[in-house]
Amino acid sequence: MSQEVLRSISAVVDRYFGRVLKLAEEMISVPTVNPPGLNYEELAELVADEMDELGLEVSVHEAPHEETDGGGSKRLNVLGKLTFGPRGPSIHFHGHYDVVPAGGGWSTEPFRPVVKDGKLYGRGASDMKAALAASVYVPVLAREAAEELDLRLRGEALVSATPDEETGGQAGAGYLVEKGIVRDVDYTIVPEPTSLTYIWHVQKGCLWLKVVLRGREAHGSIPDLGLNAFERMAELALRLVEHDRALRSRVSKTPAYPEGANRASLAIGGMCGSGEAVNVVPGTAWFTIDRRVLPEESTREAEEAVMAVIRDFERDNPGVEVRVEELLRIEPSGIPADHEFVRMVRKALSDVLGLEGKPVLCPGFLNTRYFVAKGMPAVAWGPGDLEQAHSPDEHIELPKLRDWLRAAVYLVLESLR
Numbered sequence: 403m404s405q406e407v408l409r410s411i412s413a414v415v416d417r418y419f420g421r422v423l424k425l426a427e428e429m430i431s432v433p434t435v436n437p438p439g440l441n442y443e444e445l446a447e448l449v450a451d452e453m454d455e456l457g458l459e460v461s462v463h464e465a466p467h468e469e470t471d472g473g474g475s476k477r478l479n480v481l482g483k484l485t486f487g488p489r490g491p492s493i494h495f496h497g498h499y500d501v502v503p504a505g506g507g508w509s510t511e512p513f514r515p516v517v518k519d520g521k522l523y524g525r526g527a528s529d530m531k532a533a534l535a536a537s538v539y540v541p542v543l544a545r546e547a548a549e550e551l552d553l554r555l556r557g558e559a560l561v562s563a564t565p566d567e568e569t570g571g572q573a574g575a576g577y578l579v580e581k582g583i584v585r586d587v588d589y590t591i592v593p594e595p596t597s598l599t600y601i602w603h604v605q606k607g608c609l610w611l612k613v614v615l616r617g618r619e620a621h622g623s624i625p626d627l628g629l630n631a632f633e634r635m636a637e638l639a640l641r642l643v644e645h646d647r648a649l650r651s652r653v654s655k656t657p658a659y660p661e662g663a664n665r666a667s668l669a670i671g672g673m674c675g676s677g678e679a680v681n682v683v684p685g686t687a688w689f690t691i692d693r694r695v696l697p698e699e700s701t702r703e704a705e706e707a708v709m710a711v712i713r714d715f716e717r718d719n720p721g722v723e724v725r726v727e728e729l730l731r732i733e734p735s736g737i738p739a740d741h742e743f744v745r746m747v748r749k750a751l752s753d754v755l756g757l758e759g760k761p762v763l764c765p766g767f768l769n770t771r772y773f774v775a776k777g778m779p780a781v782a783w784g785p786g787d788l789e790q791a792h793s794p795d796e797h798i799e800l801p802k803l804r805d806w807l808r809a810a811v812y813l814v815l816e817s818l819r
C-alpha cells in the first residue's frame with residue numbers, strides 16, 4: 403500500500419490513542435483477579451459500553467459458572483461486531499480481561515494505572531488489557547481510515563473480550579466456540595504479549611498427571627513393619643528426572659519465544675504430599691507431573707513413555723501400588739509458519755513498521771487453540787512483553803502499543819478489501 407494509506411492510518415491512530423489509553427487505564431482499575439474471577443461484571447459492562455458508544459453491534463454471553471472452578475463473578479463474554487458488507491471475510495480480535503493476582507514487590511499500586519516515561523504501569527498492562535483496549539478500537543479506526551482513503555471494505559470485524567484465560571479459558575474462548583457464537587471466522591488475532599515482532603503460530607501441548615503411591619503404614623518407631631511410600635516416591639521421582647533429561651534432546655523444528663523453549667520437558671513435584679504424622683511411616687505419597695509436548699509429538703505418546711517408566715519402577719518395587727490420574731490434557735496446536743494468515747501479519751509488520759515478524763512456538767497454552775480446533779486460523783501477536791506478564795511493576799511501552807494498533811488497522815484494511 404501507498405504512503406497515503408500509512409499516513410492516513412497514523413493520523414487515525416493519533417486521533418484516538420488518548421481514548422485507547424483511557425480505556426486501558428479504566429480496565430486496569432478493575433481488579434479482575436483470577437482465580438477466583440473477581441469484578442467480571444464491572445469489566446464486561448465497561449467494555450460493552452465502550453463498544454456500544456463506538457457503534458459496534460454488542461452482545462454479552464454468560465457462560466455457566468458451575469463449569470468453572472467456582473467463586474468469583476458471572477462469566478461474561480462480550481462480543482462486538484462491525485459489518486462492512488454482506489459478504490466477505492471476517493477478522494476477529496480476541497482478548498482476555500482476567501489477570502493473575504498482583505503479588506508483591508510493586509513500586510506502584512497494581513490496580514491504579516500510572517503513565518511514566520512512555521510506559522503504562524498496572525496489573526494486566528502487558529497481559530493484556532492495553533492490547534484488548536486497542537482491539538476494541540481497531541474496527542472503528544479501520545472504518546475511518548477506509549472512508550478517508552475511499553476504500554470499500556467488505557465482510558466484518560469482530561472483537562471479543564473474555565474471562566478465565568488464566569485458568570484455562572473454558573468459560574471464555576472455549577464457550578464462544580463451543581456455542582458457535584464465534585464461528586467460521588477467517589482470521590483471529592489474540593494480542594497476547596509477544597513483543598510486537600514475534601507471532602505465536604503454534605503452541606505446545608501439555609499433559610498433567612497426578613501419581614499416587616500406596617505402600618503400608620507402620621509406627622515410626624518400628625519402620626521395618628511398613629513400606630514407606632515417600633521413600634519409594636523419591637526413587638520414582640529420580641527415574642522421572644532421568645526421563646526428563648532424555649526428553650530435553652527432543653527439539654522442535656520451530657524456534658520458540660522465549661528463545662530455547664522449543665524442547666520437550668517434564669517437571670515433577672509442582673504439587674506433592676505424603677503421610678499423616680511425624681511418627682507414622684507414610685502409607686501413601688503423591689506428586690504431580692507437568693509434561694510439555696512438542697508440535698511434533700502427541701500427548702498419547704508422551705503418556706506412554708511416562709507409563710513405561712512407572713511400569714519399570716513397579717516391577718522393581720513389588721508391594722508398591724501406583725495409580726495415575728489425568729489432571730489436564732491439551733494437544734499441541736497451531737497453523738503452519740507459511741500459512742496465508744501468518745504471511746499477512748508479517749506483511750503488516752513489514753509494510754507499516756519496517757519490522758520482520760518472526761513466526762515462533764509458544765511454550766505455554768493460548769486461547770488460539772480453541773479457534774484452531776474449530777478450523778479457524780488463529781495466531782497470538784501483541785504489543786506487550788512476555789517478561790512483564792505476571793510480574794511486579796508490570797507495564798507496557800506505549801510506543802509499542804501505538805505501533806501494534808497501526809499494524810492491526812492496516813491488517814484489517816488488507817484482509818477486508
Ligand SMILES: [Zn+2]
Nearest residue numbers: 529530567594
Ligand atoms: Zn494473557
